[in-house]
Amino acid sequence: MTRSEALLAESITGWGRDRWAELADRMLLAVRAHASPGHARITPPGSPGGYGTAVDGLEGFARTFLVAGFRLAGEDGRDPLGLAEWYAKGLDAGTDPASPERWPRPEEHAQAKVEAASIALILDMTRPWLWDRLTDSVRDRVVDYLSAVVGDDTYPRCNWVWFRIVVETFLRSVGGPWRAEDIASDLAAHDSFYRGDGWFADGEERSFDHYGGWALHLYPVLWARMRGASDLAGDRTPLDVARLDRFLVDYVRLIGGDGAPLVQGRSLIYRFAAAAPLWAGAVAGVTSTSPGLLRRAASGMVAHFADRGAPDERGLLTIGWYDEWLALAQAYSGPASPYWAAKGMLGLALPADHPVWTAAEEPLPVERADGTWIASPPGWLISSTRADGLVRVVNHGTDHAVVGAQVGDSPLYTRLAYSTATAPLLSERAWTSPLDQSVVLLDAAGVATHRAGMRTLSVSQVGDAVVGASVACAHWLEAAPGQRDHGSGRQGVARDVAMVTTVSILRGPWEVRCVRLDPLPDAPDALREATALRIGGWPVAGDPTVTTEPGRAEARSGVLRSVLVPGPGLHRIGVHTEPDASPLGPNTATPWAAGEVTPGKWTAVAIGLDAGGQPGTSPAIHLVQEAVTVTWPDSTSTTTNLPTG
Structure with missing residues (x-):
């Protein structure tokens, strides 16, 4: 694509793929100053989260690993920042039981089940440049770490079911343990959350929020592209894509003309993670929303925050909406939690010649009428x-x-x-x-x-x-006194x-x-x-x-x-x-x-x-x-x- 074509493609927001990549690289380099010596824990400045500093450090690794993985995948392994080597070192230290940087294991702390899914997802996505180059001993320890989820029936019946699906699918692909009944049960739970017209509730309650897009629509699309997932998915993938397609018809209409997402629901500190279902639509090839509209919506969303100080002058994401505002945190939030904003950068996993990057941006519905x-x-x-x-x-x-x-x-x-x-x-x-x-x-x-x-x-x-x-x-x-906010009422x-x-x-x-x-x-x-x-x-x-x-x-x-x-x-x-x-x-x-x-x-x-x-x-x-x-x-x-x- 020529420079003039690129300018035309990004004419509404000014955000093309290069600018997205610059933001991602700035964020990845900024967190290195807050990494442990072996890179296993990344703990940005701030008070410890509700689950303690060890979990905070694991979150920092796993969530920034998403950004790093998207960059590697989208560049077909080209790696000027040395991301693969840097994160491989963290995988080594994090899974080493004798390391002072070792990660809390899934059987030790439930939050590790969440972060394990990000690690497994990116190891699959970047397999030629990271997993295949790890030593046998590190691969064995990673498998042992992830295997703790197999047969664990304590996962909450909400978007968490996808964390076990993703991990067990990866384990199956590398010869590790897995259980078909786990995946079948979790897929059935996911389907039970569907409420029609493309919408999911995040569990049995009437919890309609951004989790519907950045989890319940995102993971089916990414999972379907994991190695061996087609054997497990059967004929469900077209249905998952159809539901996403219908959801996006509503979703793009919920975005403000300035790129702002709806300020509603828990975990708002993830900010532009709200762009995740838009990129999922590009990955899945939805037909009801054009590539140019998908990118205009996603770019408008990241620009909305970047133009208002998130990331901040240090290149860090703090707990807040624009600048830091700690009251927006939930009980589970720590200083690295905002880096689930990484989900909103999924578009970087798509190459520069993908239609979502080459098509001209199209106005949002609110900009038309x-x-x-x-x-x-x-x-x-x-x-x-x-x-x-x-x-x-x-x-x-x-x-x-x-x-x-x-x-x-x-x-x-x-x-x-x-x-x-x-x-x-x-x-x-x-x-x-x-x-x-x-x-x-x-x-x-x-x-x-x-x-x-x-x-x-x-x-x-x-x-x-x-x-x-x-x-x-x-x-x-x-x-009742002493309640910690998880998003629901007291x-x-x-x-x-x-x-x-x-x-x-x-x-x-x-x-x-x-x-x-x-x-x-x-x-x-x-x-x-x-x-x-x-x-x-x-x-x-x-x-x-x-x-x-x-x-x-x-x-x-x-x-x-x-x-x-x-x-x-x-x-x-x-x-x-x-x-x-x-x-x-x-x-x-x-x-x-x-x-x-x-x-x-x-x-x-x-x-x-x-x-x-x-x-x-x-x-x-x-x-x-x-x-x-x-x-x-x-x-x-x-x-x-x-x-x-």
């Missing part, structure tokens, strides 16, 4: 607007729980809406008493109820708007108070949210403990300014604007401000409205989020007990029936 659509499996209503490049998701089906669960709301999963420009509040208060993007009842002390365990009633397209509804048994929660003692039905009508930058309270059938007096109904809007971060005036609460940060316009029965409005509650900026501001507790009667608010817009006109809401009609600012109307009973 406004759009609304539904993703039924997660219960999501989605709206994207070309003018500001924002994507908004209204959530009526995801909570990292099951229907009827009496747990606390996870800000990462259970809020009523997420976007590519906002993050849920993540302070301690946000975990125990929801405010942003919530419909709650307050007790006399101002403590809010939770909605986890809600039931989806419907999601549908109505003209050019999308409509969804859910009902929750609102409950206060006395959380456990504790729940006290039910009322049934809360919520209906959302979404179009463009506006959502109209209708709410009705009903007493509990078996405890009607419980509702008397509630002193107010409160509805929260979008949280904006940075250095926001706030405005409240009759009938309107607004928060602005730069060009980003969050607006809430209350409807009947909501007589109080305000803007909640809070420091250090978001990875997107030092301060946050969230509009809200509150009113009396009136059972059996609908109320409504209009909630808006845009970037660069003027105050303008908010939607007009005509609300009756059976239906709601919304007249949008452009005079278009949407009418939908409201649930009864």
Whole structure:
């Protein structure tokens, strides 16, 4: 490809394969200063993770090994940085029981099962340049280390099933131990997570998040290309690719015009790992999303972070979103955990003449036109607007729980809406008493109820708007002390108070949210403990300014604007401000409205989020007990029936 052709191919983002390679090499060289003498442990600066420094060091090796492997594979073994030799030394020390750098074994610590899969995957991918050149004694020790997973039935039934599949497939290819029943069981578990339309939940709960893409869609594609995997896959590979193909139709529409992924779900510190399913689509040769669109989406995503300081000036990835923000970590996060961002660099495993690198970049869906659509499996209503490049998701089906669960709301999963420009509040208060993007009842002390365990009633397209509804048994929660965040809501003692039905009508930058309270059938007096109904809007971060005036609460940060316009029965409005509650900026501001507790009667608010817009006109809401009609600012109307009973 000539230089002029390369410039044309990368004309939207400016990120071609050379620039991706430069970033990868910068990251790989930067971590060497934090490696142990034998290279087995790489421990970037920072406090030890929840699993201790030995696991931190193993994570650092295994996760950067992914980047190194992609570079070797994509260059057909050309290795100016000496990556194969450098990591071979680490394999030697890490598997040596007598070495002070030895890795925790899979039978000693569960996290080693995760990292073992990355090691096995890259040993297979780079076989001619690394595995085949190891000494017999090192190969024997690697096999012994990986063999601990065989027959181990303690793997969580979630994306972890792929770690055992990958390791045992590699072991089988080198004459090591493996069990066909392990692989069959894990493949069956994976298939049980499928929810339709290309979407997977990460386990039995309603855990829809980036793991669906960077794990449950990624590993089937890479596994199918491992040596001997075709013997094990049978005829399932076309189905796996078809599911990925369908998922990517939705996924590229969830990416903001600035390349931002949706700020939702756990393990957000992996950042541009969210590009992994895009590259998986290129590897698999999906047909519904073009190579030029796949690369534009992936390059936009890595550029989004690189342009905002991740990696940092040292070339390191810290715990955070852009810069370091430790509250974004989960209990399992350590200083090397962010290097699972490596998954988002899979494209480097493809050669320079692959169509994904030679095709001209194509605009994202949000860059082409406004759009609304539904993703039924997660219960999501989605709206994207070309003018500001924002994507908004209204959530009526995801909570990292099951229907009827009496747990606390996870800000990462259970809020009523997420976007590519906002993050849920993540302070301690946000975990125990929801405010942003919530419909709650307050007790006399101002403590809010939770909605986890809600039931989806419907999601549908109505003209050019999308409509969804859910009902929750609102409950206060006395959380058990000492809990460490794994992404899901807090456990504790729940006290039910009322049934809360919520209906959302979404179009463009506006959502109209209708709410009705009903007493509990078996405890009607419980509702008397509630002193107010409160509805929260979008949280904006940075250095926001706030405005409240009759009938309107607004928060602005730069060009980003969050607006809430209350409807009947909501007589109080305000803007909640809070420091250090978001990875997107030092301060946050969230509009809200509150009113009396009136059972059996609908109320409504209009909630808006845009970037660069003027105050303008908010939607007009005509609300009756059976239906709601919304007249949008452009005079278009949407009418939908409201649930009864």
